[in-house]
Amino acid sequence: MTLRLPVTAFDALDVPTICHQPAEDVEHRLLFATRLLMIAVLSFRLLKRPPEADALIRQVSTIHGLDEMVIDAALEVLPGDVWEEIEEILESFGKDAIPKVYQGRDKRLCGLILVLRNRPSENEELERLFKGFESACRYDGAHYDAIMANLATQEVLREVAHQVLKQLGENPSEPVQGGTE
Numbered sequence: 001m002t003l004r005l006p007v008t009a010f011d012a013l014d015v016p017t018i019c020h021q022p023a024e025d026v027e028h029r030l031l032f033a034t035r036l037l038m039i040a041v042l043s044f045r046l047l048k049r050p051p052e053a054d055a056l057i058r059q060v061s062t063i064h065g066l067d068e069m070v071i072d073a074a075l076e077v078l079p080g081d082v083w084e085e086i087e088e089i090l091e092s093f094g095k096d097a098i099p100k101v102y103q104g105r106d107k108r109l110c111g112l113i114l115v116l117r118n119r120p121s122e123n124e125e126l127e128r129l130f131k132g133f134e135s136a137c138r139y140d141g142a143h144y145d146a147i148m149a150n151l152a153t154q155e156v157l158r159e160v161a162h163q164v165l166k167q168l169g170e171n172p173s174e175p176v177q178g179g180t181e
Contacts (some may be wrong), residue, residue, distance in 0.1 A: 003159040009034040010167050013042075013132030018147050030160065033151050036060045037164040039132040042125075043073040051170050053161035061148050061157075063141035067106050070133045074112055077126060082119070086111035101140050113137055 006027050015035045016028055040060050044051040047069075059065045075083075089111040102110040113134050121127040139147075151157050165171075
């Protein structure tokens with residue numbers, strides 16, 4: 001049986017906010033997974049990595065994997081002057097100035113998000129991806145990891161990845177039924 005994604009799943013890259021409530025709306029969680037996996041496919045394309053379902057799932061299964069992908073993709077496409085601006089922003093921060101959600105994560109991430117907000121890309125696809133990065137990176141690490149672990153135990157990530165790859169014009173292999181994430 002094919003998993004039914006929300007009708008708006010492929011309309012944007014904005015990752016929805018998932019509350020801490022355990023009985024969260026299933027459709028909201030599917031939208032969350034779809035958008036993260038779409039961001040991963042587009043990032044893998046930028047990085048010239050093969051967008052294979054298992055690799056995509058591994059990349060976004062933890063906040064650190066997501067952060068690494070965001071930084072790698074941004075390093076690939078943003079010019080050096082943007083990274084100089086990010087460094088200047090980071091140097092201007094006091095010890096406690098980095099928002100709590102970014103503490104313990106790659107220091108460049110907070111500066112990158114601030115720069116991307118204030119410096120839109122002229123490339124519409126990149127701008128769309130950058131907005132997706134911003135919405136995905138706003139999560140507290142423990143909360144994000146818990147959501148992804150929950151999705152993995154429900155064994156939906158592989159099916160969502162398959163549908164995302166198909167929608168984005170990739171040639172996915174058939175999903176493994178009953179496989180683990």
